Amino acid sequence: MSLENHAEFKLSITKALGDQLADALKELTPAPLTVEGIRSLRPLPGVYQLYKDDDLVYVGKADRSLPQRIEKHYRKISGRTNISLDQMAFTCLYVDEDFGAVAPERLLINRHRGQGEVPWNYNGFGNNDPGKRRDTTEVEEGHFDHEHPINLEYQLTGLLAERTLTEETVPLSTLLQEAKAQLPYVFRYQASKEFDDIDVELSNTYATADETLKAIAARLPDKWQITALPGYLIMYPKAEDYPSARRYYRNTGVVDVWQ
Structure with a gap:
C-alpha cells in the first residue's frame, strides 16, 4: 500500500x-x-x-x-x-x-x-453625493434609493424660526442655504448672485421639505427647476426631464411624475 x-x-x-x-x-x-x-x-x-x-x-x-x-x-x-x-x-x-x-x-x-446577507452593500446605500453624471441615470428596482426614496414630508423643525420674529422676508439664497443644511439628504444646486436680490416672504408654515421647496420654486427665475430624484434633490436653470424624477418644482407649480 x-x-x-x-x-x-x-x-x-x-x-x-x-x-x-x-x-x-x-x-x-x-x-x-x-x-x-x-x-x-x-x-x-x-x-x-x-x-x-x-x-x-x-x-x-x-x-x-x-x-x-x-x-x-x-x-x-x-x-x-x-x-x-x-x-x-x-x-x-x-x-x-x-x-x-x-x-x-x-x-x-x-x-x-456568501450567506445571503448585507443586501445594502453595493446597492447605493453607502453613497454620498453621486455626482451630476448620475442625475440622468434611471434608478433600478432593488437599489436603496428606489426602495427607500427621500421623504419630502420630512419635518424641518425651526427652519428660519428666529428670523420670523424680526424679519418679514429673507433672500432666496439664504433660504436655499438653510434648507440645504437641514435636509438629511443631498440638495445640490447651482448658486446664482441674482438669488441675493430675490426676497422670499417668511412663513412659519415651512414645516416640511415639500412646503419649503414650493416656496423656493415660486420665487425662482424662469426656466429654473428643482427636481426630486429618488435619493436627492437638484436645482438647475434648465427645465429638463429626468428618467427617475419623482417631482418637479417650478415657478409655475408642482408636477408629480413618479407614483
Whole structure:
C-alpha cells in the first residue's frame, strides 16, 4: 500500500482575519440606532454592522471616527420613506491596527454576502453625493434609493424660526442655504448672485421639505427647476426631464411624475 508524503495546502490569512472579525462582532448585542447610542462611542476607527428588523443589511468601516460615520447613516435613514429608525440597530468594533491593505470591511462583506446577507452593500446605500453624471441615470428596482426614496414630508423643525420674529422676508439664497443644511439628504444646486436680490416672504408654515421647496420654486427665475430624484434633490436653470424624477418644482407649480 502506497502512502503520499506530500499534499497541497493553501493558507488564507485574509479569510482567517475575516472570520475573526465576524466572530467578534457576532458576540456583540445590537444597540438601537439612536443619536445617544452613537455619540456614546469613542471617536476611533473601526468596522460596524447595521441591522434592519434584526437582519444584517450593511457592513462598513470608519477610517477615523465610528460615531461620525454611523451618524451619517442615521441622518440618511431619517429622511427616507418605507423605513423607520426604530427598525435599525448597530454593532461595531474599534480596529486600531493598520488593516488598510486587507480592507476589514471587505473581508466581512465577502463572508456575509456568501450567506445571503448585507443586501445594502453595493446597492447605493453607502453613497454620498453621486455626482451630476448620475442625475440622468434611471434608478433600478432593488437599489436603496428606489426602495427607500427621500421623504419630502420630512419635518424641518425651526427652519428660519428666529428670523420670523424680526424679519418679514429673507433672500432666496439664504433660504436655499438653510434648507440645504437641514435636509438629511443631498440638495445640490447651482448658486446664482441674482438669488441675493430675490426676497422670499417668511412663513412659519415651512414645516416640511415639500412646503419649503414650493416656496423656493415660486420665487425662482424662469426656466429654473428643482427636481426630486429618488435619493436627492437638484436645482438647475434648465427645465429638463429626468428618467427617475419623482417631482418637479417650478415657478409655475408642482408636477408629480413618479407614483
